[in-house]
Amino acid sequence: MNRYLFVGPSLPDIRSCDDITVRPPVAAGDLIELDVEVGDAVGIIDGYFHQAQAVPHKEILDLMARGATVFGAASIGALRAAELADHGMVGVGGIFEDYRDRVLWADDEVALMHGTAEDGYRPLSEPLVNTRAKLVEASRQGLCDPETADRIVGELGAMPYRDRSWRQVVTVAVASGVDDAAAWRLGRFLATSTIDRKRDDARSLVGVLRRAGPGLRSAAPTRTLYLYGWQLAANHSEELAALRMCQVLATDFPSVYGHAVLRWLAEDCRTRCRSGGTVPGNGSGLPEAAVRHGAHVGWYGPDELPGPLGTWVTEHELAGADRVEIVARVLVRSFRVEPGITADELMLAAFRKLPGYAQALGLADRVSAINELGRRHRPDFDPDEMAEDQVLRWLAERWEVAPAALDIAANDRGFPSAQAAAVTARTVFLAASCDSFLADFRIGTENAHQSSTGRSPEIAMPPEGVSADAELSRGI
Template sequence: MADKVTVFVGPSLGRDRPTYHGLEVDYRPPASQGDLLAAAVDGPKAIVLIDGYFEHVPAVHHKEILWALDKGIAVYGASSIGALRAAELSSFGMIGVGKIFEAFESGELERDDEVALVHGPAEVNYEPLSEPLVNIRSTLSFALESGVVDREIAETLINRTKAAFYPERSFGRLLRDLEHHADRVQAARFASWLPRGRLDQKRMDAVACLARATADILQPPGEHGHSSIGFVFTDAFAQLVRCTAAGLPLGSQVAHRLIRLGSDTKAGLSSVYASGATSAAALAIDRATQGPVPVRSLGETVQFFLEQVPGGDVGTWMKTRNLDLDTLSRILEELARMDRSFEAADELVQRVVHSKLKIS
């Protein structure tokens, strides 16, 4: 069976999806919080994080990357949020690739809006609708090196682009800014050069990252390895595990593995972690019965949920969280299962706590 590589990518590669002989490459949409955790539980040889969400949707959490690394899964990052996370976690073993990663790691770049852009949905291959600042920087640097523009124009254009909100950044806007520049010769030269001289740094880094990851995996055994980083299972991570599992379809193998992770870990070593472990254990215990949730238990859960929704406006609440009715129903059923078995699970976790404390 071929080694598996999970890749989170969107606008940085567009419609292109390279294949590699001897590897199963699982291309997934841009990552949000919990996606990398679910991928890691599925057991790939490596994870490549390129594109992800980080404004209107919760971003990939550092802890899910650290957990994957601790389990011996190589995690690579480049281009977009992958470059940001790799710069933040390179000392823990995440592997960053490309010029954008290097700029963030060195401190040359600091703002996450450097890589931000607006793009279309999966149906149009995440077509970019704006230009990320890192691409504009690389293009202007290339134009400067090629003698197309001088440093004064390059710096002026960079500063104007930085001042614009990221959805409004584009090369079209750049050319409109040049129309008012005093040096008409340079402005005309840059406009003529741009169509063939534009650099897509995010794409170049994404391709380089995939090449690095696949080359590492295809090396003979023993030539590269990943050691444990001493991962600490916190209550916040337990909640992330639980929420990720609840958002997956019932019966999903990944959801089942996440539930086992939540109930089978070091969380019992401290009472601070008990709530996350107890909830996960409750869900695992109740699923083991394979029976339906009693109408009364489900009704109580639904009633409690409705009381928590601001103004009782369930439609708006669901829309802001991108949930459909089927997904909400599954989550409520999972919560009802947790509630029904919480007492038994709490007793189980307490036994684990005492056992662990005696050992240590």
């Protein structure tokens, strides 16, 4: 059994030991990448809010679905535990209980500015949840009355968390009518008090984590478009980048993608519908098998066309194809593994078996090198700043389709829309316009004319003084 702990300023002096692996404050992506086994335990104390994207709830749910027990306390751990208590996350400590019971509700109650890990996460502001507790004790000792304490908490709560400090308490106290000497006594008490609810709850979680035994696996969360994307990016980032470029660049990608989808549908029919027989090994017979499967599962009648067809098939295709061809095209273009989620995992599995796979993995370096040459030649060149309509025009030209059919052409390549394809197209635009290797790049066969020198390809850059927008619109 493995135990992991994400912690920072709440317990800065803790170190990894034999029974717990200590990680920095958690951020988006960290839990997806965590290689847990059934029965492992994960503690979340600190996490980033602004410096990086905060850890999403779906990552925690996914972690529990993979068999880990997840505990939370003190800071973002307490927040997430209160929000996910009904789903199996285990909260520890008083701060968690206050969030769960709505005594506290603002996320920034537990937030603070702090230094780096090398600096020991030195606090640069005071979390409001600790100031509240100190003011309660100050009131008990007669350093301020409860009404003044409430006013101070209200004023601190209205200001950015990075500005909260004992000096601000003095300022607010004086503004509330407390005389200067009493306000400074209150400030000194807050500055020297050892009350620290976050630290106390963090220590409690460490104790719970050390005693934790294997828990039960939670139900898998709904696999949303975002969770699906995070999982793919965490586990297949290099392959996914290469696949995206092939979706845009490979002239034979529609046939490769269509074959993979139709084959999956035919195989699903054989196992799910018990249709018997074997799945056709090549292209012949796959459309018929896939179309029969659609009728078996009730997507349309045995002799019907699925509708509405206008979203998935052009008028020209309708005029020149039989029913099997039309339905097969609809099945490929509309194929989703779950609502809104395209078949990237299916395509990655097929991608690895293709003759052009090894060369495809080198596309990212090739494209990056050409984009860097573009920046050296013209500093204002930035692929991400290219106008979408310009990119879409280029895609229509490269894919040899009418602009009105771009969404359908994107569906043929496994993209949900032309706009989704444009995200990758921006990155490869310059390389595809300048590099002859990419002009007729194919994924279903090996590309024999790739340069073997290992050097960046020679590209024809525009003359000095020509604007990036004007030249890029011509396709360099």
